Amino acid sequence: MPPDLPFPDIRGLLRRIGLDLAFVDPATRCDSLRELAIQLRDRIVAADPPTEVRAAVEAAVKACDQPPADAASWFGCWHEWLEEAVTAWEQGRPAPAWTNAPGRPGHSATSPPAAPAAPAAPAAPAAPTAPAATRWQPPSGSTVESVAVLPAGSDAEMMQLFCAEAVELLADIEQAALVLESQPDDAETLATAFRGFHTLKGNAAVMRLVVLQRLAHEVESLLEAARRGSRRLDRDAIDVILAAADVVGRAVAEMGSQLDGQYPGRSIPLPVTAVIDRAQAVISKPSRPSGILVAGPVSPAADGPTIAPIVPAAEPAPPPRAEPPRPAADPVAVPPAPAQRAAAAASVRVDTTKLDLLVDLVGELVIAQSMVVQAADQAGHDDQLTRMLGHLRGITADLQRTALTMRMVPIRGTFQKMSRLVRDTAVQLGKEIRLVVEGEETELDRTVIEELSDPLLHMLRNAADHGIESPAQRLAVGKPAAGTLRLRASHQGGSVVVEITDDGRGLDPARLRAKAIERGIISADAILDARETLELIFAPGFSTAEQVSDLSGRGVGMDVVRRNLERLRGKVEIASVPGQGTTFTISMPLTLAIIEGLIVAVAGQRFVIPTLAVRESFRPRSGSVTTVHARGELVDVRGSLVPLVRLGRRLGLAAEEDPGRAIVVVVEAGHDRRCLLVDELVGKQEVVIKSLGETFAGRTGFAGAAILGDGRVGLILDTAALVRPSRGSSEKIPSETVA
Amino acid sequence: MTNSTRDPARLTPDEAPARPAKYLTFSLAGETYGVPVLAVREIIRLCPVTSVAGMPPHVRGVINLRGRVIPLVDLRVRFGLPAAADHDRTCIIVAQVTAAAGGTRPYAVVVDGVEDVATIAASDLTPAPDFGDAVDIRFITGMARRGAAVATLIDLDIVAAADKAAEPPAGPKAGT
Numbered sequence: 021m022p023p024d025l026p027f028p029d030i031r032g033l034l035r036r037i038g039l040d041l042a043f044v045d046p047a048t049r050c051d052s053l054r055e056l057a058i059q060l061r062d063r064i065v066a067a068d069p070p071t072e073v074r075a076a077v078e079a080a081v082k083a084c085d086q087p088p089a090d091a092a093s094w095f096g097c098w099h100e101w102l103e104e105a106v107t108a109w110e111q112g113r114p115a116p117a118w119t120n121a122p123g124r125p126g127h128s129a130t131s132p133p134a135a136p137a138a139p140a141a142p143a144a145p146a147a148p149t150a151p152a153a154t155r156w157q158p159p160s161g162s163t164v165e166s167v168a169v170l171p172a173g174s175d176a177e178m179m180q181l182f183c184a185e186a187v188e189l190l191a192d193i194e195q196a197a198l199v200l201e202s203q204p205d206d207a208e209t210l211a212t213a214f215r216g217f218h219t220l221k222g223n224a225a226v227m228r229l230v231v232l233q234r235l236a237h238e239v240e241s242l243l244e245a246a247r248r249g250s251r252r253l254d255r256d257a258i259d260v261i262l263a264a265a266d267v268v269g270r271a272v273a274e275m276g277s278q279l280d281g282q283y284p285g286r287s288i289p290l291p292v293t294a295v296i297d298r299a300q301a302v303i304s305k306p307s308r309p310s311g312i313l314v315a316g317p318v319s320p321a322a323d324g325p326t327i328a329p330i331v332p333a334a335e336p337a338p339p340p341r342a343e344p345p346r347p348a349a350d351p352v353a354v355p356p357a358p359a360q361r362a363a364a365a366a367s368v369r370v371d372t373t374k375l376d377l378l379v380d381l382v383g384e385l386v387i388a389q390s391m392v393v394q395a396a397d398q399a400g401h402d403d404q405l406t407r408m409l410g411h412l413r414g415i416t417a418d419l420q421r422t423a424l425t426m427r428m429v430p431i432r433g434t435f436q437k438m439s440r441l442v443r444d445t446a447v448q449l450g451k452e453i454r455l456v457v458e459g460e461e462t463e464l465d466r467t468v469i470e471e472l473s474d475p476l477l478h479m480l481r482n483a484a485d486h487g488i489e490s491p492a493q494r495l496a497v498g499k500p501a502a503g504t505l506r507l508r509a510s511h512q513g514g515s516v517v518v519e520i521t522d523d524g525r526g527l528d529p530a531r532l533r534a535k536a537i538e539r540g541i542i543s544a545d546a547i548l549d550a551r552e553t554l555e556l557i558f559a560p561g562f563s564t565a566e567q568v569s570d571l572s573g574r575g576v577g578m579d580v581v582r583r584n585l586e587r588l589r590g591k592v593e594i595a596s597v598p599g600q601g602t603t604f605t606i607s608m609p610l611t612l613a614i615i616e617g618l619i620v621a622v623a624g625q626r627f628v629i630p631t632l633a634v635r636e637s638f639r640p641r642s643g644s645v646t647t648v649h650a651r652g653e654l655v656d657v658r659g660s661l662v663p664l665v666r667l668g669r670r671l672g673l674a675a676e677e678d679p680g681r682a683i684v685v686v687v688e689a690g691h692d693r694r695c696l697l698v699d700e701l702v703g704k705q706e707v708v709i710k711s712l713g714e715t716f717a718g719r720t721g722f723a724g725a726a727i728l729g730d731g732r733v734g735l736i737l738d739t740a741a742l743v744r745p746s747r748g749s750s751e752k753i754p755s756e757t758v759a
Numbered sequence: 760m761t762n763s764t765r766d767p768a769r770l771t772p773d774e775a776p777a778r779p780a781k782y783l784t785f786s787l788a789g790e791t792y793g794v795p796v797l798a799v800r801e802i803i804r805l806c807p808v809t810s811v812a813g814m815p816p817h818v819r820g821v822i823n824l825r826g827r828v829i830p831l832v833d834l835r836v837r838f839g840l841p842a843a844a845d846h847d848r849t850c851i852i853v854a855q856v857t858a859a860a861g862g863t864r865p866y867a868v869v870v871d872g873v874e875d876v877a878t879i880a881a882s883d884l885t886p887a888p889d890f891g892d893a894v895d896i897r898f899i900t901g902m903a904r905r906g907a908a909v910a911t912l913i914d915l916d917i918v919a920a921a922d923k924a925a926e927p928p929a930g931p932k933a934g935t
Contacts (some may be wrong), residue, residue, distance in 0.1 A: 111925055380826030625809065671812040712811070712821065715830035715866075715922045719813055725821055725828040733809040733821045733828050 022392055026063055027110050033060045034103055039223065041095050053095075054084035056359055072115045073105050092237065096230040150198040168650035176279055182227050183279070186272045189216045190265050191436065195263045198439050204246070204253040213242040213261065220268065232268055235292050238299040239264045245303055259447075260299045262440070295603040317532050372466075379613065382416070382423045383708055387731045389416050392557050424611065428463040431518075433495065434473050435460050438480055442505055445484040452491055452502035453484055459509035464516045469587050472518070472608060476582045479604055480505065481579065487524035487602055499523065510515055516610055521603040529553045536562060554594045558582045588612065589632050615709060617726065617736065619702040620685065623673035626734045627698075628726050633739040635693065636685040637701060642680045655684055655695040662686060665742055666697045670721075675699055696742065705729060709736060779880045782903070784910050785852065785870040788840040791879065791910040792870075793903060798915060800853045800865060800872055804844055818922065822867060824853060829865045830922070837868075837894070837918060848872035856919040866919045876915065877910070879903045884912075 037056045061077040065394075069077075080098055088094050105115040138299065147658045196213035199206060221236035245251035253261075267290050274288045328370055396402070410501050435457050446453040449566075488494075488503035495501050506521040536542045536556045548556075556562055560579040585592050590608035609615070617628035618637075644656045645664060653664035664684070668675020676682040685696045707726035712719070723738040782793035783802075803824070808831055810820035817836035821828050831851065835842060851867050858864040887899040898917050903910045 146808075175829040380828075384826040456811065559852055675814070712828065713830060713864060714812060715818065715919070716814065716821075719811065721813065722811065727810070727823050727826060727828070732807050733823050735809060735821075 026067060027106070028649060030060065030063055030067075030106055033063065034099065034106065038099055038103075038225070041092070042098060054081070057081045070105070070109055073102070073109060073315060076102055076105065087700065092234050093230055096233070100228070106738065112252060125151045142550050142559050143616065149625060179227065179275065179279055182223050182229075183276045186220060186268060188221050190269050190272070191433065192216050193220075193265050194262065194440055194475075195436050197258050197265070198436075198443060200253050200261075201255065201258045201443070207247075210243060210247050214247060217243060217264075230273075231290065231292050232271055235264055235267060237294045242303050255447075256298075256305075257302050260295065260302050263295050263298065267292060321370070325655050356681050370426075372427070375423075378426070379423050379708060380710075382420045383727055384731075386416050386420055387727065388731065389413060390729065391731075421598060424614065425463070427465050427467075427611065427613065429466050429469060430461050430463050431469055431472075431516075432460040434469055434476065435507060435509070438476060438507060441477055442480055442484055445481055449485060449489070451484065451488055453488055454502050454504045456504060457508075458506070462509035462511060462516060464608070467612050468516075468608055468610070471584070471612075472606075475584050475592075475606070476507075476518065477519070478577075478581050480507070483520060483522040483524065483602070483604075487522035487526075489525050493525075511610075512607070515607045517607045518608070519603055520606075521601060522602040526598040526601055527557070527594075528598050529552055532556050554596055557594070558592075589615065589630070613708055614706055615735075615736075616704060617707045618704055619728065619734065620667075620683070620696075621700045621702050622667045622698050622699040623675045624672065624734070625671075625673060626702060626728060626735050627667070628705075628728075628736040629685060629687060629696070630736065630739060631704065633687045634691060635688050637683055637685040639682070640679045640684050645679045649654060655686075656677075657686055657693075657695065662693045662695045664695045664697055667737075668697070668699070668744075687739045689740040692743045694743045696737075707734070707736070762859060779807060779878045782877050782879055782910070782912060783812070783852070784874040784877050786872050786874060787835055787838065787870055788843065790840075791874060791905075791908060792834075792860075793879070793910045793912045794852070794854065794915055795912075796876055798854050798856070800855050802852060803851045804867070805849050805869070815922070820870065822851070824865065824867070827865060829853070829867050831867045832922065833869045834918075834919070835869070837896075839866070845869075846871075854915045857916045859920075864919075866915060868915065868918075877903075878904060879910075879912075 034057055037053065037060065040053050040056060057077070057080045062099070064077050065074055076098065076250065080102075083091065083094065083098075099285065101116065108115050113249045119324060120744060141372050150518075178578060193213050193216040196209045196216065199209045203209065217236045217240040224230075224232040224236060230375045242260065246253045246257070251257070271288055271290055347626050358502060389409075389412060393413070396405055396409060439455050439457065442455040443454055483505055484503075485627040488505070489497075489499075491501035494503065506519070508521070510517050532553055533542075533548070533556070535758040536559065537544050537546075539561055541556065541559045541562055542548070545617055558578045558581075562577065562579070582592050585606060585608070588608060589612070593605045593607075594602065595605070615628075616631040618631050618634050620627050620629060641654055646654050647658070648663070653666075654661040655664050664679075666675065667673075668677075677698075679697060682697050682699055683701055684699055687694055687696055705728070707728070709724045711728060712722060712725050716722070721741050723736045725733050725735050776895050781796040782795045783796050783799050786792070806822050808820045808822055811818065814820075817833050819831045822831050829891050834840075848871060849869060849871060851869055853865055853867045854875070855863040856866040883904045884901045885904070886901055887896045888902070890896060898913045899911055900914045900922075901912045903912055
């Protein structure tokens with residue numbers, strides 16, 4: 021090849037076309053694209069290109085004049101092929117195979133002569149370097165790709181960035197869509213949703229995710245129509261927006277796991293066609309203020325899954341982080357990001373292990389400081405020293421508090437997920453439900469938030485399904501047709517309280533009781549007070565749903581919720597007024613990293629018992645311990661007999677043998693209680709829980725370790741494991757059967 | 760003295776480090792052992808140990824290393840050497856070993872005393888001989904000649920990985 025060929029120019033043009041394609045749909049607006057295509061053709065033709073390349077550029081110019089129906093994907097594929105072909109040309113290789121001669125676009129009326137004129141049956145020798153199966157194929161017919169493939173070998177880091185940003189954008193989009201449902205004309209929110217899809221489209225284009233790019237484009241068109249005022253966003257439109265966000269979310273999640281090394285390169289089936297069809301149907305259809313969408317998605321199955329693997333072009337894609345250049349042809353002014361984004365930018369992502377290290381070191385500082393204080397006390401009084409030490413103590417206390425709150429994040433994200441759930445549930449059940457959210461800014465430990473999500477989801481679903489009546493029933497009893505669910509978070513003391521309130525039918529004690537008797541949970545003559553009756557819904561196997569619905573009432577209900585919350589050292593309480601509604605109150609520790617512990621001593625070694633599990637402690641009177649079969653021991657705790665666990669024997673330590681000279685600590689887990697026999701109570705202390713680590717992974721019986729006031733390690737007892745009825749001797753730790 | 764960054768911990772008969780590597784040598788029951796210096800985080804004095812019931816006898820328990828709870832293993836017991844009381848030269852080597860979940864984790868071992876940091880040339884290394892059943896050579900990566908003496912080079916990664924799962928805890932057995 022002559023060295024004076026204008027490859028840099030050609031590449032420059034190709035890159036501009038690529039950007040143009042990312043932001044403009046060639047089917048509707050192709051002025052600038054046409055101009056670029058003509059420039060490209062002239063450049064290339066002047067350089068005496070291979071036949072296929074010449075045919076391709078000419079085809080593109082024709083396609084600009086008469087866009088095919090699926091112009092976006094046609095151009096996308098064309099562009100990608102051309103980049104490879106130009107590289108091949110430059111290196112003197114034959115052009116890569118146009119593996120699948122592009123079919124005629126489905127709508128022959130708009131079909132340009134260009135599409136089929138694309139190079140057919142090119143030089144076969146290209147095949148070895150470009151295996152047909154993994155190379156791109158131009159779309160045939162009107163089929164829209166329903167499969168996106170993670171570009172093999174594409175820059176993983178860029179992909180990670182794409183995924184991370186997509187997740188943020190999707191959260192914004194979802195939230196905006198839910199706001200738009202009640203305020204369809206809110207310009208600010210419309211702009212947020214529009215911007216979300218716009219950015220998503222640009223990013224997808226840069227990553228060559230043509231399928232996602234096209235999907236985002238369709239939704240963007242819908243939102244654009246809404247912004248112009250030509251299409252009001254009704255429920256159908258919102259459904260489409262949410263469905264599109266779900267599809268992108270699924271793609272991103274799957275790509276994320278592929279990036280983590282799970283089945284990399286596996287194709288990701290996505291119902292893109294169906295959603296795009298719905299979006300187009302919604303755009304072309306007049307608005308309906310209410311009603312459920314029935315616009316049947318054209319079954320993509322008819323076409324069969326069209327696998328369109330996308331491989332990165334030889335030329336590296338433009339950096340995705342660059343602010344998407346807005347082509348002049350794009351008439352839509354994108355407003356600047358709201359202040360919320362700016363606030364997010366002011367935070368720093370920190371590895372949690374670094375935070376843990378900080379907490380560890382601050383803990384050590386506190387211990388070291390108390391040792392200094394002790395030494396100073398022993399050395400005699402010195403006012404100035406005492407004052408300075410007091411100052412130091414204040415600083416370390418502040419430091420410790422700050423370090424511990426660094427893991428705290430607002431509960432907002434979880435609440436946003438809940439609004440989506442309530443909306444979908446309401447649609448599914450044909451109910452009208454309004455979700456009122458309060459206290460979104462309440463902060464708690466990240467891990468607690470993650471663990472709280474599932475129980476909340478379950479309880480809200482229950483409330484929507486069982487609590488809130490159908491609109492007809494509500495109107496009949498004089499309530500507004502729309503039910504209200506209230507989700508409220510707040511700080512109360514050292515814990516966070518989340519309340520879920522519905523204004524539904526409430527719990528009927530008589531019905532609960534009847535159901536419990538029917539299910540054999542209580543006997544027919546059981547005497548229960550009001551609270552105990554309500555608590556029946558937490559009993560295993562209890563479900564009040566008359567019919568098992570799709571949404572809840574499978575019997576894995578509230579008992580699982582309560583168990584999970586208790587595992588997190590949380591509590592759930594219930595209050596209900598028949599006919600007026602039900603309130604569930606969850607209280608959770610702010611953090612899972614710290615617990616209040618009762619420090620006990622056994623044979624000189626100290627152990628921590630989580631205070632939450634401790635009911636009471638006392639020195640047993642002689643004779644209050646009775647033996648059964650000379651082995652099992654029971655303690656009389658105010659009239660009820662509770663099994664005794666001698667901690668010393670359990671742990672193989674030489675502890676006080678005479679119960680009369682020892683202390684009994686009554687611990688509870690679930691409905692079981694045990695009396696732990698310890699030598700003495702040392703005190704109470706807030707401790708930071710530390711994992712015992714890998715070496716002790718198979719060792720149960722300890723929930724972790726903590727650094728005690730003197731700097732020694734104290735083991736935290738796993739009360740649930742101690743309380744669990746052990747087979748055989750109660751003196752041995754049942755966990756010796758290590759897998 | 761080369762500042763070798765190569766981890767010579769794993770040696771096979773066919774593969775020996777081309778350049779000299781540094782080892783921290785220590786004594787256990789009169790014998791000399793060595794671990795790659797790069798795997799060592801610090802050497803500390805014996806400190807209060809919290810024993811954990813139900814663990815094999817070589818696991819002494821856990822210690823507090825500046826706020827971190829780390830396991831402490833007695834190498835004498837681990838290698839089946841005669842037990843001995845701690846004395847004033849007894850110390851703890853805190854090493855970084857490979858964690859199952861990836862990355863590294865701290866792992867502390869009790870030794871009779873630290874000797875020195877030795878640079879051992881590849882030519883002075885021989886693979887661990889097969890002692891038959893007499894000696895457990897799982898943890899040995901090679902033998903290093905140092906003048907008249909010989910140091911046994913060990914891999915703490917393997918020592919640490921063998922703590923869990925492999926052996927049932929030697930604590931009291933369940934009554935069933």
